[in-house]
Amino acid sequence: MAEPSPSSSHDFLDPEILGRLSTIPLDARRGMIGSVSGRHRSPVKGSSLEFAQYRKYVPGDDLRRMDWRAWGRSDRYYIKEFEADTNLRLCLVVDTSGSMNYQAGAIVKLDYARRLAGTLAFLAARQGDAVGLYCAAEGFQKEIPPKRGGAHLKVVLDEMAGMKASGTTGLVAALHEAAEKIKSRALVVIISDLFVEPETLNEAFQHLRFRKHDVAVFHLLEEREIKFDFDRPTRFVDLEGNAALVVDPSLAGRRYRDAMRRYLDEVAVIVRDAAVDYHQVVVEEKYDEVLARFLLGRHTGLKTRR
Amino acid sequence: MNFLQLGMLLALPLAAVPVIIHLIHQQRHRTVKWAAMMFLMDAKRMNHGIDQLRQILILAMRVLALLFLIFAVSRPLVSGWLGLAMGGAADTTLILLDRSASMEETDVASGLSKRETAVRRVADALEKGVRSERIVLIDSALLQPVEIQQPSDLANLPQTGPTATRANIPGLLQAAMDYAVAQKLGNAEIWLCSDLRTGDWQPDSGAWESLRASARELPNLRWRLLTFPDGSPDNLGVQVEAVRRRELPGNSGAELLLDLEVRRQGQGPATLPFGLVVNGVRTVSEIPLEGDRQKIRGVSVAVGRESSEGWGMVELPSDRNAMDDRAFFVFAPEAARRSVVVAESEKIAAPLLAALRARVEPGAAYESDFVALSKVAQVDWDAAMLVVWQAALPAADSLEAKHLNQFVQSGRTVLFFPPDGPDANRLFGISWEDWKTAAREEQQVAWWRTDAEILANTGDGKALPLGELKVKRFRAVSGDGLILARSADGAALVMRGDVARGSALFCGLSPDPGATSLAADGVAFFVLLHRALAKGVSAGARAQQWEAGPDALGDGTWERLGSAGEALGAERGLQAGAYRSGERFRALNRPAGEGDPERLDSAELATLLAGFDYRVIEGRAGEGGALANEIWRSLVILMGLALLAEAILCLPPAPDPAKRRFESAA
Numbered sequence: 001m002a003e004p005s006p007s008s009s010h011d012f013l014d015p016e017i018l019g020r021l022s023t024i025p026l027d028a029r030r031g032m033i034g035s036v037s038g039r040h041r042s043p044v045k046g047s048s049l050e051f052a053q054y055r056k057y058v059p060g061d062d063l064r065r066m067d068w069r070a071w072g073r074s075d076r077y078y079i080k081e082f083e084a085d086t087n088l089r090l091c092l093v094v095d096t097s098g099s100m101n102y103q104a105g106a107i108v109k110l111d112y113a114r115r116l117a118g119t120l121a122f123l124a125a126r127q128g129d130a131v132g133l134y135c136a137a138e139g140f141q142k143e144i145p146p147k148r149g150g151a152h153l154k155v156v157l158d159e160m161a162g163m164k165a166s167g168t169t170g171l172v173a174a175l176h177e178a179a180e181k182i183k184s185r186a187l188v189v190i191i192s193d194l195f196v197e198p199e200t201l202n203e204a205f206q207h208l209r210f211r212k213h214d215v216a217v218f219h220l221l222e223e224r225e226i227k228f229d230f231d232r233p234t235r236f237v238d239l240e241g242n243a244a245l246v247v248d249p250s251l252a253g254r255r256y257r258d259a260m261r262r263y264l265d266e267v268a269v270i271v272r273d274a275a276v277d278y279h280q281v282v283v284e285e286k287y288d289e290v291l292a293r294f295l296l297g298r299h300t301g302l303k304t305r306r
Numbered sequence: 307m308n309f310l311q312l313g314m315l316l317a318l319p320l321a322a323v324p325v326i327i328h329l330i331h332q333q334r335h336r337t338v339k340w341a342a343m344m345f346l347m348d349a350k351r352m353n354h355g356i357d358q359l360r361q362i363l364i365l366a367m368r369v370l371a372l373l374f375l376i377f378a379v380s381r382p383l384v385s386g387w388l389g390l391a392m393g394g395a396a397d398t399t400l401i402l403l404d405r406s407a408s409m410e411e412t413d414v415a416s417g418l419s420k421r422e423t424a425v426r427r428v429a430d431a432l433e434k435g436v437r438s439e440r441i442v443l444i445d446s447a448l449l450q451p452v453e454i455q456q457p458s459d460l461a462n463l464p465q466t467g468p469t470a471t472r473a474n475i476p477g478l479l480q481a482a483m484d485y486a487v488a489q490k491l492g493n494a495e496i497w498l499c500s501d502l503r504t505g506d507w508q509p510d511s512g513a514w515e516s517l518r519a520s521a522r523e524l525p526n527l528r529w530r531l532l533t534f535p536d537g538s539p540d541n542l543g544v545q546v547e548a549v550r551r552r553e554l555p556g557n558s559g560a561e562l563l564l565d566l567e568v569r570r571q572g573q574g575p576a577t578l579p580f581g582l583v584v585n586g587v588r589t590v591s592e593i594p595l596e597g598d599r600q601k602i603r604g605v606s607v608a609v610g611r612e613s614s615e616g617w618g619m620v621e622l623p624s625d626r627n628a629m630d631d632r633a634f635f636v637f638a639p640e641a642a643r644r645s646v647v648v649a650e651s652e653k654i655a656a657p658l659l660a661a662l663r664a665r666v667e668p669g670a671a672y673e674s675d676f677v678a679l680s681k682v683a684q685v686d687w688d689a690a691m692l693v694v695w696q697a698a699l700p701a702a703d704s705l706e707a708k709h710l711n712q713f714v715q716s717g718r719t720v721l722f723f724p725p726d727g728p729d730a731n732r733l734f735g736i737s738w739e740d741w742k743t744a745a746r747e748e749q750q751v752a753w754w755r756t757d758a759e760i761l762a763n764t765g766d767g768k769a770l771p772l773g774e775l776k777v778k779r780f781r782a783v784s785g786d787g788l789i790l791a792r793s794a795d796g797a798a799l800v801m802r803g804d805v806a807r808g809s810a811l812f813c814g815l816s817p818d819p820g821a822t823s824l825a826a827d828g829v830a831f832f833v834l835l836h837r838a839l840a841k842g843v844s845a846g847a848r849a850q851q852w853e854a855g856p857d858a859l860g861d862g863t864w865e866r867l868g869s870a871g872e873a874l875g876a877e878r879g880l881q882a883g884a885y886r887s888g889e890r891f892r893a894l895n896r897p898a899g900e901g902d903p904e905r906l907d908s909a910e911l912a913t914l915l916a917g918f919d920y921r922v923i924e925g926r927a928g929e930g931g932a933l934a935n936e937i938w939r940s941l942v943i944l945m946g947l948a949l950l951a952e953a954i955l956c957l958p959p960a961p962d963p964a965k966r967r968f969e970s971a972a
Contacts (some may be wrong), residue, residue, distance in 0.1 A: 101341075102339065109341070136529055234335055237337055239339050246332065246335055247350055251360065256346060
């Protein structure tokens with residue numbers, strides 16, 4: 001397979017960052033069922049170099065996998081099994097509802113999401129994994145099933161470059177739909193501001209978990225959204241509609257922060273219960289640092305488990 | 307409310323500036339496109355009511371602060387009681403001034419009496435604040451409306467000077483209402499200045515009912531009561547109740563015997579020094595005092611045998627009310643106490659004549675003549691001091707009726723007993739009803755007035771034995787007079803018709819033994835006749851003790867004795883003093899009831915003035931506070947308070963722990 005490389009139209013990809021992050025493998029936290037051999041553990045036994053276990057011979061087993069030395073020592077027939085290495089199916093679910101148009105300082109949330117998703121897609125493709133893209137607004141705006149190959153990556157990156165945020169959020173419905181559509185185990189990476197009711201979010205995560213997907217979430221927030229440190233009455237216009245509210249921060253700020261704190265606490269409980277690899281991202285952070293933390297976390301976690 | 311800088315009120319619309327700024331500010335909010343609306347809407351929903359209330363309060367405080375500032379700069383004047391001032395300016399201001407003797411109670415420090423204080427304060431209020439197009443004064447002594455040009459003139463008017471009179475407050479209010487009706491006053495403010503003495507206000511008077519009804523019909527009249535309810539705890543007052551001259555045996559001359567009444571409020575000295583002036587010669591004596599009201603009989607003053615007539619004065623040490631420290635008296639040889647009995651028969655006249663000829667006071671001559679009804683023309687009306695009329699009432703236009711009327715007008719008394727036959731005539735507004743047989747003879751006189759008038763209790767407080775009379779038949783009295791006694795079935799038995807200074811007494815109990823035991827039992831009969839005679843004597847005598855009043859010196863040219871000063875015009879007769887007109891002497895003193903310290907309390911006042919739109923301002927003699935004050939200082943303080951409240955409302959809330967947590971997490 002040809003080595004993928006970012007083109008000039010994919011300016012959300014930074015070759016330097018790609019080069020730096022490519023030294024850290026993208027690992028799945030659980031066994032993946034891929035179509036080809038890869039660098040990821042599979043729940044089924046295969047022919048990798050890594051010994052898995054012995055099991056008694058049953059008629060029909062491949063005699064080539066018989067451990068003759070064991071037969072010599074014990075006069076019993078054992079089959080030697082090895083771990084199967086397979087490829088990973090990375091499904092990127094990007095929230096493209098209107099709220100992702102929120103601009104925090106110099107960067108819009110959607111651009112931030114684009115960089116995260118693009119970099120992850122590139123890294124996954126680079127290590128031979130399949131990459132798919134799902135843009136979630138009111139239902140899936142775009143849906144590219146995961147496939148391997150540089151050509152497919154280009155399609156995915158082109159699609160990412162053309163993503164636009166609009167409409168009300170349909171993230172929860174989109175996640176339920178993704179859970180049903182992605183047949184085999186996959187790494188589902190959700191990049192969203194998650195501004196939905198926590199109860200509905202919980203159901204969606206549990207659905208993905210039930211389908212044995214490895215779920216990771218980049219929860220994009222902006223510092224001002226958390227602290228709400230406005231100093232004078234302001235007219236707030238909803239990005240997912242045109243509703244406007246005039247709010248005096250001195251009067252409503254405390255209650256806003258209380259509501260935000262309750263929401264984050266609830267989300268923390270939900271992701272813990274659903275074993276979601278949750279990353280709260282303040283978009284003022286550099287995205288490469290966020291991704292490095294994400295990749296390292298998964299890699300070191302995997303090694304620890306092994 | 308009035309304003310010294312009225313033009314500044316044009317700035318009042320500026321008070322709306324905070325609201326306008328708020329509205330503009332609302333349109334100029336910074337607009338932010340926001341993603342986390344779900345939290346914002348939650349916060350807004352939870353905070354909506356409090357937020358709005360706070361905003362409204364902040365705006366209200368800002369508007370109030372500006373309003374107070376504008377009002378302060380316009381220098382408003384309000385009456386002493388803020389509520390008074392809210393009524394707006396009046397077209398006419400009527401000042402009703404109580405000029406009774408009790409209003410002369412003086413503040414020692416300032417030397418101002420209640421009357422002077424009232425006049426000053428009202429004048430000050432009119433000068434500074436409560437201006438109106440017309441100012442009218444009605445005083446209690448004359449009851450005549452006088453238009454005032456300038457409020458400052460009030461203090462110099464004779465109509466606001468002191469008098470020794472008693473006020474008739476119902477009459478004063480009626481005069482004000484009559485004026486309001488006559489002048490068709492649309493919007494008038496009436497200031498009534500009084501010390502609330504019960505004797506002046508006459509709460510038992512039947513006039514109050516009609517006054518209240520009139521007040522309801524005149525809702526545009528706003529009544530302001532400037533009252534002086536405080537008393538003078540150490541005040542002493544004296545009155546001369548009677549004066550008699552007695553020749554002493556031998557050549558030792560003569561003496562005057564004075565009956566005095568001394569009143570004091572609160573505790574005072576055990577003995578009282580007092581001065582006695584007789585015909586300009588002053589002597590000083592001392593009397594022991596017990597209680598707050600003491601009658602002293604027969605205070606003796608030696609006079610020369612040749613001093614058969616003259617004047618005198620009792621003087622108490624000076625105290626807070628100089629008006630009651632002096633009491634004048636006059637004396638002169640008494641003429642015979644002549645009475646005339648006009649009766650249907652000599653038989654009926656006999657007990658009357660017997661009683662009237664009995665000598666009550668030593669040294670006095672009592673003469674009484676019977677005149678048959680057919681010879682009424684022979685009655686010497688000028689010489690008689692009492693006429694007893696036991697016959698049918700003369701027709702109103704008859705000569706007899708005219709004589710009787712003039713007789714009563716002169717201050718003397720006519721005592722009417724019921725005729726035997728039918729009588730349909732009416733005199734002095736009173737007529738006889740038909741004879742009525744009593745259901746039982748005993749206790750037919752069920753009620754009579756014991757506190758005053760001709761049937762009052764005796765000097766030692768005992769009631770007249772009217773209840774013991776046996777009454778077989780009687781004639782009830784009907785008319786507009788004052789009822790003095792009632793029968794068991796409620797019919798009027800004794801009634802007094804008022805005619806100027808004199809009185810016409812109608813007694814429905816006949817002296818005929820066939821009708822009542824009035825003559826036989828004697829006591830009540832005797833007292834009745836001699837009290838009526840005494841009243842006539844006091845009116846017809848050369849030396850008369852009168853109450854000060856506008857009519858007291860109206861019947862001649864009177865020269866004041868012992869003093870060069872003489873009041874002019876209508877003010878004649880309002881001052882206490884001794885006067886002479888030819889052979890006649892007259893002492894004018896304050897009325898007896900003026901010494902009574904009893905005052906109306908607020909509940910009684912409210913009862914009397916039910917239906918009046920009135921407010922009360924309590925004052926004190928000598929009090930300098932103006933009825934109209936500038937209140938800009940108070941308004942500045944209020945403005946400060948409004949700004950302080952606004953600042954408190956604008957304070958940011960206490961540090962938010964959730965915010966700190968986010969900040970530390972960040």
